[in-house]
Amino acid sequence: MTGFTLPTSRPVTQAWGAEFDDWDGDGVVDYPGGFYHSIGWDGHNGIDYGCFVGDPVEAVADGVVTFAGDAGNWHAILSGGGNAILIEHPEYGVQTEYLHLSEWLVQAGDTVRRGQVIARSGKTGAATAAHLHLGMLKIRGYNLADRWRGRIDPTPYLYGSLNPDYAAAAVGPQGTITSQSEEDDMGILDEPITREGGGPLNGKPTTLRAVVANFDANVHYTREAIKGTVAATVTALLTTKISRAGGATGQTDLLSTLAYLDANLDKLDAKQILDPSAVQAAVSAAADAALKDITITLSNAPGAAAEGAK
Incomplete structure (x- = not known):
């Protein structure tokens, strides 16, 4: 067994089980109780990475590609994932999905190796911005009607002892086992905590990892919302009607005035x-x-x- 690796070096923007209630980052609660709960899920059913369009995406483990293409709204497992890839990993009894890709570089039936570049990230399908969604299901026995849509938490596979990069971190330079403090610190991220401070999610259980990922995701959505607000404000400013002064009559707008000045400079x-x-x-x-x-x-x-x- 060669183990697992991460699909990208980009940071996690939304962890497994994360929840959010502000869809567009404007500070207004759009989904009381959380978006995922509003569609019948218990939380985010995968791990999102903050990829840009065109970033290389790697297979997380050795396996066989069972699907590569546009999942549309018809694929039983990948529906809504846009351009997607599904890979079975028989050694571990699981399969992984890679969603919202800009392009796929493998075909169904291909054998892939851990760390092999299989796609380029994108924002196809049900995605509001560019990112990579990595999901995991059992090869057999999954239930697409459950509250995780059949998915299981990929965190222990990607960030646990099955990933040589993380397993090696607990071994000292001479091969001796180091202090467990680093491992304990990572465990703190997944300790259950309860939300406080009011709001629709007050009293609901979560984890520190989910809270941090949710905060990071909302920062991203806020940034995109600010861009849209600035563009709308500039457009409104340029097109707002203003009254002419200095003895002139009638109304105009700033954009027309600037265009007029530019045209008459040549005269x-x-x-x-x-x-x-x-x-x-x-x-x-x-x-x-x-x-x-x-x-x-x-x-x-x-x-x-x-x-x-x-």
């Missing part, structure tokens, strides 16, 4: 622009027009006021 007399005396005269005329009805109070001479500039 200006270049010699006049470069003539200092012409520029000075134009500035003086503009200043006179702007200040003709303004009364100026001198701040360094209390009580003294000047007549309106003429």
Whole structure:
């Protein structure tokens, strides 16, 4: 047995069993009680990694590809996963799914090795942003109607003793067993805790790992929401109707005004622009027009006021 490895070096953005209630990151609860619970699940049924479109995706263990392609909404196991791959690992009695891919690099029937690049990550299927979803099922005996949609927790396989990279961490330089403090620290992440502080999830059980992953996921969604809000605000600003001043009549908008100025710059007399005396005269005329009805109070001479500039 060659064991398991991670499918990518990107960080986990949503752990197994995680839950969230703010779909778009705007700080408003969209799903009281949590999104996954709203669709009949007990939580996130896999592990999400913060991949970008095009990142290499590796097989987590030796196995045989049973599906590679667009799962659409028809595949019994992979429905909603977009471009997806399903691999059986007979040595361990499990199969792994890789969802939301931009492309697959293997075909059904191919034998793959642990660490082999099998796909490129993406955001196809039911995905709001680019990421890799890694799920795991038993090869036989899974129940797609249960509250995890037949999935089992892949964490012990990927981050436990079956992964040589993690198993080796407990062995010292001379092969002696080191302190168990690091292992204990990792165990703390999966100790059950209870949510406090009010809100729809108050009193519900969770783990520190799930809380951190949920927070990270919501930061991502918030970032995307901010991008959309900024774009909408700029668009609204540029298209807001404004009234013309300086004796002109009617209304316009900032975008039209900028376009008008840009178009008319080409019509200006270049010699006049470069003539200092012409520029000075134009500035003086503009200043006179702007200040003709303004009364100026001198701040360094209390009580003294000047007549309106003429």
